[in-house]
Each structure stands twice: as C-alpha cells, then as structure tokens.
Amino acid sequence: MKLSTFEVKTSLGSAQRIGLVLFPPGSDPNTQAPTLVDLNAAYAWMLLEAGQKPCPQRWADFLFPADMRAFLELGEPALDAAREVEQRFLAVLKNSQPEDLWGGAGQRLAFARHEVTLKTPVPNPKMMRDFLSFEVHTANGFKRRNEPIPDAWYKMPVYYKGNPHTLIGHDEPVMWPSYTRIFDYELELACIIGKQGKNITAEKAADYIVGYAIMNDFSARDIQKHEMMCRLGPAKGKDFCTAVGPWLVTADEIKNPRDLRMIARINGEVWSDGNAGTSHWTFEQMIEHVSKEEWIYPGDILGSGTVGFGCGLELDRWPQAGDTLELEITGLGILRNQILQP
Structure with missing residues (x-):
C-alpha cells in the first residue's frame, strides 16, 4: 500500500489530505501516472453506501485525519481501514475516471496526479x-x-x-x-x-x-x-x-x-x-x-x-x-x- 500526503485546491484555498496512491494493475509506476484517492472522503462514502454505521463522516474523520502522523498514531485499525479502501477502489477505478468519482456533499473521492501537489509523506515528524x-x-x-x-x-x-x-x-x-x-x-x-x-x-x-x-x-x-x-x-x-x-x-x-x-x-x-x-x-x-x-x-x-x-x-x-x-x-x-x- 502506498500512502501520500497531498494538497488540492478548493474555493477556500489549498487543503491537505492523506490518500492512497493507486496504479492500474500491471502498470509501471515509474512511467504511469497514479490516481490519488482521498482516504477520508472515500471511507465516508463506503460507509454510507454500506449503511452499516451511523454518522459515516465522523468515523472517517476519526480514522483518516488530514495529518499523516495523526493517522499513523491510530495504528493497525486505521491501516486496516485504508486497506479496505484500497481493495474497493482498485475495483472502482477499473471502470471509472478519477474526475467522475464524487461522494456526499459534493466531495471528490479521487484525483488524477496532475490535479494535486504531492507533499512529503509525513510533513511534521516529531523527530x-x-x-x-x-x-x-x-x-x-x-x-x-x-x-x-x-x-x-x-x-x-x-x-x-x-x-x-x-x-x-x-x-x-x-x-x-x-x-x-x-x-x-x-x-x-x-x-x-x-x-x-x-x-x-x-x-x-x-x-x-x-x-x-x-x-x-x-x-x-x-x-x-x-x-x-x-x-x-x-x-x-x-x-x-x-x-x-x-x-x-x-x-x-x-x-x-x-x-x-x-x-x-x-x-x-x-x-x-x-x-x-x-x-x-x-x-x-x-x-x-x-x-x-x-x-x-x-x-x-x-x-x-x-x-x-x-x-x-x-x-x-x-x-x-x-x-x-x-x-x-x-x-x-x-x-x-x-x-x-x-
């Protein structure tokens, strides 16, 4: 699993997100442009679709904060949830383009590489x-x-x-x-x-x-x-x-x-x-x-x-x-x- 910190432009300025870096199966990561999946938005959408948990956005906000260090501090539960998103979106992206994937409240779920600015994966390590x-x-x-x-x-x-x-x-x-x-x-x-x-x-x-x-x-x-x-x-x-x-x-x-x-x-x-x-x-x-x-x-x-x-x-x-x-x-x-x- 490849995890990233990236910035996207919004009407209120740039926003930092953590995400999955996904490549088409069998592609060369050094020549193929990846898709960046917003873990927070994607997980909330998955929970909403499944209808298994109340307040899906609150679950997503807890497991997928905008800060990579805060995400890693949550340990295996957060990593396991990210793997769930990875498996779901590897399948979703076979038939969809990133710009076509939207969640609730007008949230983009995924972005093409040229739409985001990659930051260092852990921008604020303690040491x-x-x-x-x-x-x-x-x-x-x-x-x-x-x-x-x-x-x-x-x-x-x-x-x-x-x-x-x-x-x-x-x-x-x-x-x-x-x-x-x-x-x-x-x-x-x-x-x-x-x-x-x-x-x-x-x-x-x-x-x-x-x-x-x-x-x-x-x-x-x-x-x-x-x-x-x-x-x-x-x-x-x-x-x-x-x-x-x-x-x-x-x-x-x-x-x-x-x-x-x-x-x-x-x-x-x-x-x-x-x-x-x-x-x-x-x-x-x-x-x-x-x-x-x-x-x-x-x-x-x-x-x-x-x-x-x-x-x-x-x-x-x-x-x-x-x-x-x-x-x-x-x-x-x-x-x-x-x-x-x-």
Whole structure:
C-alpha cells in the first residue's frame, strides 16, 4: 500500500489530505501516472453506501485525519481501514475516471496526479534522524581526510538529528542556500516508524517499521566541513532542506529491504548506482540503538545514510543550480527535485 500526503485546491484555498496512491494493475509506476484517492472522503462514502454505521463522516474523520502522523498514531485499525479502501477502489477505478468519482456533499473521492501537489509523506515528524550506515561511503569520507574509519563506527550506528521543519516532497524545488558554494545530494533509504516504543530489541524492531521512502539528504559541503572541524554538527550544512518521498510504501510491500537497487540521476545521467543491502548497519539495529532509554514515535523518520558513491563528494562531481535530481529505489518510485538559485 502506498500512502501520500497531498494538497488540492478548493474555493477556500489549498487543503491537505492523506490518500492512497493507486496504479492500474500491471502498470509501471515509474512511467504511469497514479490516481490519488482521498482516504477520508472515500471511507465516508463506503460507509454510507454500506449503511452499516451511523454518522459515516465522523468515523472517517476519526480514522483518516488530514495529518499523516495523526493517522499513523491510530495504528493497525486505521491501516486496516485504508486497506479496505484500497481493495474497493482498485475495483472502482477499473471502470471509472478519477474526475467522475464524487461522494456526499459534493466531495471528490479521487484525483488524477496532475490535479494535486504531492507533499512529503509525513510533513511534521516529531523527530528525524539520519545515520552513517554504509561502510564504503564512510571510508570514502575519512579517506579525503587521510584518516581510517574509527573503531567506534563499528561499535554503534551513529547519527545526527535533522530538521523536521524543512522537509519537502516529490517535485518540490530545493533552494540553493545563500551561504554555500558547494551543494550536494545524498542517495538514501528512509524508514518510517509506525508505533511508539522504548528499549526495543533488534529482533522485534521490524514490527515498529510501518514503511519506507526515498530520502535526499541535501548538503552544503563547505559549511558542513567547517562545522564538523569543531567536532559538532552537522547543522547549517544539512538543516536547510531534506526531501523524502514520493510516498510511503508500507513494509508488507517490500519483500526484502536489504536488496533494493538505489540510483541517482542528475539531468537524466546516472551518477550513483548502489544497493541498500551493502549497509553495515540495519534499520533494526538502528532502532535498537535509538530506543535505548528513549522513546520513538509514529511518523519518526530514520535515514540510512548515503549508499557508497551516492553523493557528489565521493565522485568529485557537483550538482549546479538548475539541475534536476532524481533518486530511484526499487519498489519505492522516483523522488525528483530541481535545484533553484535563491
């Protein structure tokens, strides 16, 4: 199941909704435009049609708020209801176009891709952490400083805490920070936490992952270098923007998150090509480490860190203003952003 946060235009301005991303059966998600089903409106319509529950809109408002984090906090009951909508609308859309589907009180039930603006799947996570889990990427970074990987890196999955307020989604522009001369991309896999927990063992950690998405951890390399010379950060070298998207793919759709091809294209040219399974640390180990005497919450985002040779720093090639960045990961789609000069 693919879950999204999107905006639609109304007579009162833009409205944020959470929805299902549906593709025609057998189609290629990387070339076929999806349909976005408004979960709230679709569920209310289903209940009204079935006539099984009173006040169908109130049930829909409870299970499908406009905020993805609030939805994930409801846990399995809300996810199960979303699966009901998915099964119903896979059948409905075989014989109908999105613009023809209307519910009660003049509500649109579904939208064509060009009618909506995709946002990052979880726009307001409580916390975003990004790890350094790929040995090749780590080794390349220390090699530039003529240093070996420190022994401590092999003893715990280290991470920094990013800025959850500067997340963007698919096709949203990323602004080149006014204070940097060296802009970079980073090809990463992200997992999204689905339930609250503390002191979680690696053996049980998979139960806390609701799904996965693509992450582009944009970097201001010159600023990052100066910050980390002081043994602190990164901060301004990273916090200006991070892209996560294009949607959240639930964990049950990803057969093996340790075998996902990861590709980065700059203006259509492949710069990076790796695999998620080459990471030294797994998401389960990351969750165990993070949750030691510390709570994790639904909607929290964990980034894998950059796959080997997954950024310009390792390639000594640098994206420029005006470039289009496309990150693709098996089963997760394509995350595209253009760099804009402020």
